[in-house]
Amino acid sequence: MLEGLMLTLDHVTKTYRAGAFGGGSVTAVDRVSFTAAPGEVVSLIGESGSGKSTIGRMILGLTGVSSGTLTLDGQRVRPGKDFYRRVQGVFQDPFSCYNPVFRADRVFDLVRRAYHPGVRDAEWADRVEKAVRDVRLDPAQVLGRYPHQLSGGQLQRLLIARALLLDLSFLVADEITSMLDASTRIDVLNLLAGLKERGLGVLYITHDLALGTYLAEKTVVLRRGRVVERGDTQKVFGNPLHPYTRTLLAAVPRLNQPWDPPEPVRSCAFHEGRDAPSGGPGAATTDLYETEPDHFVACAQLPDCERTPA
Numbered sequence: 088m089l090e091g092l093m094l095t096l097d098h099v100t101k102t103y104r105a106g107a108f109g110g111g112s113v114t115a116v117d118r119v120s121f122t123a124a125p126g127e128v129v130s131l132i133g134e135s136g137s138g139k140s141t142i143g144r145m146i147l148g149l150t151g152v153s154s155g156t157l158t159l160d161g162q163r164v165r166p167g168k169d170f171y172r173r174v175q176g177v178f179q180d181p182f183s184c185y186n187p188v189f190r191a192d193r194v195f196d197l198v199r200r201a202y203h204p205g206v207r208d209a210e211w212a213d214r215v216e217k218a219v220r221d222v223r224l225d226p227a228q229v230l231g232r233y234p235h236q237l238s239g240g241q242l243q244r245l246l247i248a249r250a251l252l253l254d255l256s257f258l259v260a261d262e263i264t265s266m267l268d269a270s271t272r273i274d275v276l277n278l279l280a281g282l283k284e285r286g287l288g289v290l291y292i293t294h295d296l297a298l299g300t301y302l303a304e305k306t307v308v309l310r311r312g313r314v315v316e317r318g319d320t321q322k323v324f325g326n327p328l329h330p331y332t333r334t335l336l337a338a339v340p341r342l343n344q345p346w347d348p349p350e351p352v353r354s355c356a357f358h359e360g361r362d363a364p365s366g367g368p369g370a371a372t373t374d375l376y377e378t379e380p381d382h383f384v385a386c387a388q389l390p391d392c393e394r395t396p397a
């Protein structure tokens with residue numbers, strides 16, 4: 088069993104400088120709160136530009152948090168060798184993670200040099216072979232090849248094998264299946280499911296609702312940097328309450344069914360005269376209304392409406 092880490096985001100905001108000479112600013116992530124427990128997959132879903140990758144990058148220490156707190160087992164992110172031994176990211180484009188003139192096995196040598204310099208050659212070779220087999224690849228087929236001689240799915244799986252050679256506790260998987268064909272995609276998802284079984288926490292960032300629901304026990308739906316709905320995946324998708332979540336679901340084409348344009352994102356519990364009760368279950372969450380246990384929803388008119396104070 089792996090030793091997982093508890094991820095906690097509490098009103099996390101990220102503001103980037105933008106515009107000529109950095110004079111303007113973009114709030115990419117706006118007071119986002121959620122948790123991911125060890126052994127839990129949380130899927131982060133939302134349209135392009137909704138702030139998903141920015142959240143992944145903050146967890147990995149690749150960009151700073153502007154306000155709020157982001158912790159792993161109560162500790163703030165401290166990028167460095169000890170941190171990256173336990174927290175890793177795998178990204179959408181596997182090709183960009185490899186040096187084109189180095190064979191694929193070179194990424195494993197770099198891991199050894201940085202994290203396991205004392206391990207002997209034979210033992211290291213065994214560990215690499217096991218990690219590569221764990222991602223359902225044949226070491227003899229892939230390790231001696233250059234990146235251009237491997238498929239996107241093979242490169243993606245090698246990156247996961249690389250992460251397995253560390254003492255991994257938390258993985259940020261950012262659109263890792265979007266370049267893969269359907270069968271390889273299921274292989275990679277099953278790999279993530281295996282990691283979850285072993286106690287690892289995973290943040291699974293995706294545009295694809297079906298893939299998110301396949302793996303995740305919890306779902307966070309983001310729109311324009313804010314959480315509009317979150318909670319138990321079965322509840323969020325079985326009973327979507329926010330018009331934006333309904334829009335996302337309506338956008339999934341179904342065989343032999345005409346596509347109905349989704350309703351505009353206009354109304355919600357807050358705009359139908361059902362404000363979050365001041366002393367009720369929603370009050371504790373500060374900006375989301377708890378409609379049933381582990382199912383939270385926000386105002387439909389965020390960020391323009393201020394009816395859901397943070």
Ligand SMILES: Nc1ncnc2c1ncn2[C@@H]1O[C@H](COP(=O)(O)OP(=O)(O)OP(=O)(O)O)[C@@H](O)[C@H]1O
Pocket residue numbers: 103104105113114115133134135136137138139140141142
């Ligand atoms: N380094 C940066 N400087 C300025 N603005 C940025 C920077 N990175 C991201 N942004 C902006 O922050 C917002 C959120 O971007 P982010 O990449 O987190 O969204 P996303 O949901 O991951 O999108 P996609 O699904 O297209 O990858 C966007 O408006 C984007 O333009």
